[in-house]
Amino acid sequence: MSAVIDRLVHAVNGHDLEGLVSCFADDYVNETPVHPLRGFTGNDQVRTNWTQIFAGVPDIEAAVLRRAEGDGRVWTEWEMSGTRSEDGGRFLMRGVVIFGISGDVISSARFYLEPAEGASGDVDAHTRRVVSGKESS
Secondary structure: OHHHHHHHHHHHHOOOHHHHHOOEEEEEEEEOOOOHHHOEEOHHHHHHHHHHHHHHOOOOEEEEEEEEEEOOEEEEEEEEEEEOOOOOOEEEEEEEEEEEEEOOEEEEEEEEEEEOOOOOOOHHHHHHHHHHOOOOO
C-alpha cells in the first residue's frame, strides 16, 4: 500500500500533475473533518487543487515524515514547504492524512494538513481562545 504514497510524494516533488492525479481513483473521496465544507469527491478536484498549488508554490517539496499501514489504510504525517509565488513568502504545511487504498490507487482520505504558523501564542493563549469561543477558523 505504501507504494502509491511513494508515487504521490515523487509526483509532488517532480511537479508531475498527471503522475499525481493518477495516484487517485476517479471516485476518490476526500473528507476534511476539521473543515467539513472542504470535502469533495473525484480526482478532477485533485487536479484543480494541484494545478493551483504548483502555480502558487512552484518550488514545493513534500516529505512523509512517518507512516503506518494496516486494514487498507496508510496513516501519514506530512510536511510540505516552498515559496509562494504571489508574495515570495514561506509556504509550510504540516499534518496528517489517513489514506484509504484500493489496489494501486488512493480511494479516500481523511485530511488534517494545515498551514503551520508561529504567531498564535503559546498553549495557554490558544486554550483561552478555544474555550472562549473566539478561536479563528
